[in-house]
Amino acid sequence: MEPAERRIDLTEEHTHMATRAGVALLAFAVLALPSRPAWAQGAGGIAGVVRDSSGGVLPGVTVEASSSALIERVRAVATDAEGQYKIIDLRPGTYVVTFTLSGFRTFKREGVELSAGFTATVNVDLPVGTLEETVTVSGQSPIVDTQNVVQQKVITQQILQSVPSSRSNYAALTPGASRSTDVGGSNGSDSGATFTIHGSRGGDVRRLIDGMRWNSMEAANAGTGFYFDPTAAEEIAIQLGGNSAEFELGGVQVNLVPKSGSNRFNGYGFAGYTNNSLNSTSIPDALKARNLPSVGAVDYVYDYSGSLGGPILKDKLWFFSAQRWWGNSTFVPGLYYNKNTAAWIYQPDLSRPAVNDNTNRHHNARFSWQLSPRHKLNLSWDTEQNCVCHGALTALASPEGTYKWDFGPPNYILQATWSHPRTNRLLFEAGATTLIFQYVGKPTEPLPEGADRQISVVEATTGFRYRSNGGFYNFGTYGNKVTDQSNQRFAVSYVTGTHNFKTGVQVMEGWRHHEQRPPGSMEYVFRNGSPLSITQYATPNLETERLKANLGVFAIDQWTIKRLTLNLGLRFDYLNAYAGATDLPAGPFVPARKFDAIPCLPCWTDINPRIGAAYDLFGNGRTAIKGNIGRYVAGQAVDIASALHPVNSSVYQVTRNWNDVNGNYVPDCDLTSPLENRECGPISDLNFGRNNPRATQYSPDVLTGWGHRGYNWQGNISFQHELRPGIGLNVAYFRTWYGNFTVTTNTALTPSDFSQFCVTAPLDPRLPGGGGYPVCGNYDVNPAKFGQAQTVVQLASQYGDQSEVYNGLDVTVNARLKALFVTGGLNTGRTETNNCGVVINNPQVTALQSGATYSGPRSEAFCDNVLPWAGQTQVKFAAIYNLPWDLQTSATVQSYPGTSVAAGGVGSTFVYSNSQILPSLGRNLSSCGAAATCTGTSTVQFLAANQRFENRYAQFDLRFARTVRIARTRVQGIVDLFNAFNARPVLSLNTRYSGTTGGSWLSPTTTLVGRLIKFSAQLNF
Structure with a gap:
């Protein structure tokens, strides 16, 4: 029996x-x-x-x-x-x-x-x-998904709590993710939390909580600044490609699946700390030989967090709450505080090295409520107040010459989600998320003359800024900023064994308010400590933009036919943003101004298909072959509305010469007069404060219409196999290509208004063939047309073909054995960007899709650029090994290609004088005008980006831990050794060639932070 x-x-x-x-x-x-x-x-x-x-x-x-x-x-x-x-x-x-x-x-x-x-x-x-x-x-749980086609990386709490990392550096654990340069939290706890992969773009990255966006309106709705506490996440699910029709964009989607409590109480605590005494700051001899004077170093890093969850009513109402306090500070190489911030000449205080420092306070509460057997409600509240206390501080500014961002008071995310399984086949879902996000740009320290009066100074010979942070559109200008958004979703799923059909709607609204308050509404420019010129600003300055609607309607059917599962999706996308009306009172230099609202900046409509298939090869659920292809729109929110806002389209700043005859550092003239008077010359534009007739415009077909939005297609084919229980292999090929490129064109000029010239590359054994080769395809506008400009953003297809294509391969494995967990991967790829059809023979095209000025020679050697396989091959893995006596050791390794000799995508440049250009051009540069002696110059790129690379490098991070158990409580002591072998790869370098021997060309400017020891403890109960 x-x-x-x-x-x-x-x-x-x-x-x-x-x-x-x-x-x-x-x-x-x-x-x-x-x-x-x-x-x-x-x-x-x-x-x-x-x-x-x-x-x-x-x-x-x-x-x-x-x-x-x-x-x-x-x-x-x-x-x-x-x-x-x-x-x-x-x-x-x-x-x-x-x-x-x-x-x-x-x-x-x-x-x-x-x-x-x-x-x-x-x-x-x-x-x-x-x-x-x-x-x-x-037995072992299935590890191959034979039905879904989306490529995804899941980071569990086991990984977050067991591997050496800054707890949010997901890029370090994801093969193919853009380079992570963090060492133990030296870049801030949120460094590496978002990234690009497989040819995607940063503007298409989105952060999600429980599947709903919480990015701010900045940076094409990819803005960060609100940092989620990983302690509050059950796991982090990161979509890396093949996103379904539920998603607007094809970039990386980082979804934090929140903890929600349980029927028993559980708690967690973490404390970690390190400082400069635990950081290696030595400079290797090889870098000294390359003229690296100093290196960045850690001042301190701390991270304290705790959480508690459990039942309020068992099987009915659960709660979870997490709290976190973290901060970091790093020294800026070669930079010091100003001895006297009110002085007109900067004097470094060598006893006070300058630092970049950040602080963050995050608090979270979440409730899961089973209202009835078929109704469930989740409510969550996240709030934080943080400080970017010396924002973007580099060697180009004294600490008081940058900004402090105070985020708050405080910012928060509110979310409510509802699910209703009406029957065993019919599921209703709805949710709403609101981000309230505001911050203030202010001085980094008290200014003796006050934040409204202590005028900023920029040294013309170096670009060094001190006394305060002045200027317009200087990242971090003083003033109040608000960038809120709210998004909602509703979906219905009908599920049978054969079909899983889902349809739904998503909508987002957003608000942006941007104020700029440069001290004194002016900025001074000095040359070698003597006044040279004044920049005057049209203040008050305030712009408002609105995202009226970002609407998505989708339908997906997952249809299983025996061993084949089809994933069929279609998505409708509509985006509508506008520039808000603005009334500004009179300021120091301009009268009251009134600007009307401008609609449809932009108004876009798109249809985007998504098709995929997964095949269970042997019918046992352990081997799958998959493929998918989909069209995705480019990320956007209010960036175009901001660019075309009438405040920004006005003449909002002018310059005038200043001859400080009496040396009192005070412009002894009437600055409200636009004409030359006493020490001051005339202003550079008599339209100051009014509409700028030469402001950049957008072609109507860029701003409106069906299918006019930037887009990309993505496809991948993968093979997934369970080698044995707990060990899975994945091999995947990816391809990404883009369309609807735009260019910025000076429509006041035609190709016949330019003359072409060649120059000779420097003679240097470090250059291909020893240098000395001709560099042609450079243009100078003809003197009769010099200064004429009317820039318009147009579709690149009006001028020719443009392409950007990525091809890549992932080979990955996940091994979960009795005492060992290994996860890691190899990624390699090739990206080709070809602008030749647009820029060759079209010198009036001044900027490309990215908005950056095209600075390369208009020849195939520069406009057809390839980032090769070797330049994108990386290996990453992590391992956790449980030893006897409750000991645990773990490690991560990241192997990257060396840094490309390029700055902002631009290769090496040389400043050529008029006399060097004259033999080829046949005349003086047009910038010289009628001057008897021409001192004009032209900066020419003589070595394209991605032609030369630094050496490959690897970063090893190690952890040693011991656990003590007391009943249900586990206390673990941790020692982390980041960058254990003290790798010091060059992360950026000087790309400007000067003189006959190169000057500081290829000299390192930043390197990876040296070896860092960190002590931590964590508690689970």
Whole structure:
């Protein structure tokens, strides 16, 4: 007679089935990390087929998924006519899946682990018997998703708590992610939390909480500044490619799946600290030989956090709350505080090295409420107040010459989400998220003359700024800034075993308010300490923009046909932003001004298909071949509305010469007069404060229409295989290509208004062929047309073809064994950007898609630029190993290609004099005018970007930990060794060639922070 319950452990059975081929593949892939695909935004799922012992499908089988992660405990569905079932919207956790049908034994599958966006395949053959007889199967959880096609990286709390990192540096753990230069939090705790990958762009990156955006309106709605506490996340699900129709953009989507409490109380605490005495600051001899005078070093890094969650009412109402305090400070090489910030001449105080420092305070509360068996409500509140206390401080500014950003008081995110499984097949979801985000730009320290009066000074020979942070559109100008947004979603899912159909709508509204208050509404320019000129600003200055609607409507069907699952999606996108009306009172130099609102900046409409397929190769859920292709729009919010706001289209600043005859550093003249008087020359533009007729305009077909928005297509093909229980391999090919490029053109000129010239590259053995080669394709406007300008942003297709294409390969593995966890990966790629069809023979085209001025020669050697495979090949992995006596060691390694000899995408340059250009041009440079002696110059790029690279380097981080257990409480002491082997790669270098020997060309300017030891402790109960 059969026992009432029979238990089967699949782990040992599958282990014996491992083949020699699988072992060989593991040896090859031990450096890699697999990406788990995702379909839902923050939840997982379980799917499969139920058959009888003869192989026939069984409809009507009740399938229940139970877990302590569910506040409702159990979610149930039934198999359809094909014997298929799908359970969706399951929180990350470990599940027991139970199958029941009259006339068959009850079947239980234990230990099914789900992460966000992962669908576990659980196929079952039900044995004949009675419901009272139970077969229980345990073993390793499925690790191959045979239904979803989205490429995804999941970072669990185990990884966050066990590997040496700054706790938010997800880029360091993701093969292919853009380079991370953080060493133990030296760049700030949020460094590496967002990144680009597979040819994507920073403007397409989005941060999500429970699947909803919380980026600010800045930077095409990719703005950061509000930093989420990873302590409050159950896990971080990062989508790396193939995003479904639920997503507007194709860039990286970082989704923080929040903790929500449970039926028992759980707590966590963390404390970590390091300072300069634990940081190596030595300069290697090789860098000294390259004229590196000093290196950046850590001043201090601290990170303290804690959380508590549990039941208010068991199975009814849960709570979770997390708190975090962190900060960092790093020394700026070669820079010191000003001895007297009110003095007209900067004098460094060598006893006070300058620092870049940041602080952050974050508090979180979340409630999960099971209103009824079929209604669940989540409410969350995150608030923080932080400080960028010396923003973007470099060697080009004294500490008081930069800014302090105070974020708050305080900023917060409010979120509410609702789910309603109306039946076992019909699911309703809704949510609303609001970000209130404001900050104030202010002086970094008290100014003796006051923030409104202590005028900034810029030294003309070096660009060095001191006394205060003045100017307009200087990153961090004083004034109040507000950049709020609110977004909502609603979706309906209808799920059978064969189909998982979902349709929904998403909408976002946003507000931006940007004020600029330069002290004194002026800025002085000195040359070698003597007054040279004055810049006057049209103040008050305030612009407002509105994102009227960013609307997305989508439909997706996940259709399973035997072993093939199709992912079919279509998305409608509509974006409408405008510049708000502005009334400004009179200021020191301009009268009261009134600006009307301007609509449709822009108004875009797009249709974007997304198609994918996943095939369960052998039908056992352990091998899948996948592919997908999709069209995605480019990120945008109010950037164009800001660029075309009438305040910004006015003449908002002018310059005038200043001859300080009496040396009192006071302009002894009437600055309200536009004409020359006493010590001051005339202002540079008599339209000061009024509309600027030469302001940049946008072509109507750039701003409005169907399909006129920037876009990209993405495709990938992948092979995923379970080598043995707990070990999975992923090999994937990616391709990304862009369209609807724009260019900025001076429409006042035509190609015939320019003359071409060649120059000779410097003679230097470090250049190709020793240098001395001709560099042609340079242009100078003809003297009769000099100074004429009317810039218009147009579609690049009006001038020719332009392309940007990425091709790349990932090889990744994830190994979860008894005492060892290994995750890592190899990524390599090639990016080709070809602007030749646009810039060759079109010297009136001044800027490309990025908005940066095109500065290269208009020849194929410069306009067809390739970042080669070697320049993008990287290896990253992390390992955690549990030793006896509650000891644990872990490590991460990041291997990167060397830095390209380029600055902002521009290769090496040389300033050529008029006499060097004259033989080729046949005349003086037009900038010289009628001067008897021409002193004009032209800066020419003689070596394209990505032609020369620094050496490859690797950063190793190590951790040693010991755990002490007291009942349910675990206390762990931690020692982290960041950059353990003290690698000092060059991260940036001088690209300007000067003199006959190069001057400081290729001299390093920044390097990776040296070895850093950090002490921490964490507590779990």
